[in-house]
Amino acid sequence: MALTFSSSPLSPPFLFLRPIRNHPKFSISIRCCSSSPQPMDDPQTKKRVVVCGGGVIGVCTAYFLAKKGAVVTLVEKSSVACAASGKAGGFLALDWCDGGPVESLARASFNLHRSLSEELNGPESYGYRPLTALSFTITESGSSSPSGSKSSGNSKIPSWIDGSARGPRTIGTTQTTAQVHPQLFTRTLLNTAVEKYGAEVVIGKVDQVRVEEGRVGSVVLDGGRIIESESVVLALGPWTGKFDMFASMFRVYGLKAHSIVLQPKDPAIITPHALFLSYFPQVGKAMDPEVYPRPTGEVYICGMSSEEEVPDDPEQIVGNPASIAMLKRVAKNISSHLTEGEAGVKAEQACFLPCTNDSVPIIGEVPGVKGCYVATGHSCWGILNGPATGVAVAELVVDGRATIVDLSRFSPARFVGLRKVNV
Numbered sequence: 001m002a003l004t005f006s007s008s009p010l011s012p013p014f015l016f017l018r019p020i021r022n023h024p025k026f027s028i029s030i031r032c033c034s035s036s037p038q039p040m041d042d043p044q045t046k047k048r049v050v051v052c053g054g055g056v057i058g059v060c061t062a063y064f065l066a067k068k069g070a071v072v073t074l075v076e077k078s079s080v081a082c083a084a085s086g087k088a089g090g091f092l093a094l095d096w097c098d099g100g101p102v103e104s105l106a107r108a109s110f111n112l113h114r115s116l117s118e119e120l121n122g123p124e125s126y127g128y129r130p131l132t133a134l135s136f137t138i139t140e141s142g143s144s145s146p147s148g149s150k151s152s153g154n155s156k157i158p159s160w161i162d163g164s165a166r167g168p169r170t171i172g173t174t175q176t177t178a179q180v181h182p183q184l185f186t187r188t189l190l191n192t193a194v195e196k197y198g199a200e201v202v203i204g205k206v207d208q209v210r211v212e213e214g215r216v217g218s219v220v221l222d223g224g225r226i227i228e229s230e231s232v233v234l235a236l237g238p239w240t241g242k243f244d245m246f247a248s249m250f251r252v253y254g255l256k257a258h259s260i261v262l263q264p265k266d267p268a269i270i271t272p273h274a275l276f277l278s279y280f281p282q283v284g285k286a287m288d289p290e291v292y293p294r295p296t297g298e299v300y301i302c303g304m305s306s307e308e309e310v311p312d313d314p315e316q317i318v319g320n321p322a323s324i325a326m327l328k329r330v331a332k333n334i335s336s337h338l339t340e341g342e343a344g345v346k347a348e349q350a351c352f353l354p355c356t357n358d359s360v361p362i363i364g365e366v367p368g369v370k371g372c373y374v375a376t377g378h379s380c381w382g383i384l385n386g387p388a389t390g391v392a393v394a395e396l397v398v399d400g401r402a403t404i405v406d407l408s409r410f411s412p413a414r415f416v417g418l419r420k421v422n423v
């Protein structure tokens, strides 16, 4: 008998690839259903893999699988990098995860980001650049007029920051911290997987993974299309938890976070410094917003998170107006160059961090289902940890074992054990 496991029945039908917004500096496109695979030795012997989810984790996995010679189809229900992978900060750090469970994943990924940037012309195609990271405190001003010339005059604080800034510390250098534009990174990688390594992209909602006698047989899309495959990688970010089978095994949930993207009138004065702030509003609790100027002159600011139900349609995720207003207040109190009027508002948005019960990503083969792999739960470090996750899953699927990092810490089997103990 064919066993199936499926996503929530309440999910909407097919969604289609939206036009990719052209960036003033970077511009790429992703072809759907490419028909130009690179020459293959013998397609019969190639491993056929369906990767579900077109966020950074699915795309990195598809890229490294295709590069290894697998026949890859990536299925995305909306558009590539439409969710957290397109709305994240894109900050990368070599050693900020040291001492924790993702240390090896983060270190390997940071180095892979550097080599991918060389391979894919990262500075031009997706804004890769090393940068300095600073932390300091900002105290909100009572005045409703734009802030100006109030910083402590400390030489560590870049001159464009004229809000009330105190206690600057350098917490990352150009050797240890870097950034990418996450949406452009994800789309560039997938574009390369399609054009150079013959991956195929299908826009459709994965509805079921069919399993027969403990083995994956195919993926069924909403609308009935069936894609035969011996291996399936589920990289659905916070939507992974909507698959019935996983819901009984582990919890993947979403933490909603907000961001705005500003375009200052005078981008040349904005220096390459990632800012990690302790922000003290006039009323209410302190916050920890993050600020990432980009090589394009844009300034990205994020913060304001809360646990909320993840809507089925990623395109339905909108920011809460009060949270967006708060981020604009933060911007105004950092710099007079970021007040409305001095800076255009390019985006007001929200997205969901994919989180797990134990705050550790879930990467590995699903216990009891041969050929079914899961890769999710990267929380606030998915853009950083995408590359090593992609290499590791590609190795696991094609070679049966990951060598780039030890995946045992991330195995979904850890939850099966827990469940048995609890019963």
Ligand SMILES: Cc1cc2nc3c(=O)[nH]c(=O)nc-3n(C[C@H](O)[C@H](O)[C@H](O)COP(=O)(O)OP(=O)(O)OC[C@H]3O[C@@H](n4cnc5c(N)ncnc54)[C@H](O)[C@@H]3O)c2cc1C
Binding pocket: 007, 052, 053, 054, 055, 056, 057, 058, 075, 076, 077, 078, 079, 080, 081, 082, 083, 084, 085, 086, 087, 088, 089, 090, 091, 092, 204, 205, 206, 207, 235, 236, 237, 238, 239, 256, 257, 258, 259, 302, 303, 314, 351, 352, 353, 354, 375, 376, 377, 378, 379, 380, 381, 382, 383, 384, 385
């Ligand atoms: C505000 C914010 C700032 C962040 N900043 C950083 C940062 O600076 N550095 C960093 O490393 N990380 C950062 N992150 C974290 C990072 O964005 C995430 O960890 C990462 O994007 C998760 O990628 P993903 O591929 O797992 O999930 P997602 O990006 O959510 O992708 C999942 C994809 O699956 C698709 N999908 C869902 N269901 C189906 C289905 N049934 N069929 C087909 N497709 C489906 C969705 O449409 C979506 O495209 C940030 C996150 C947030 C929210």
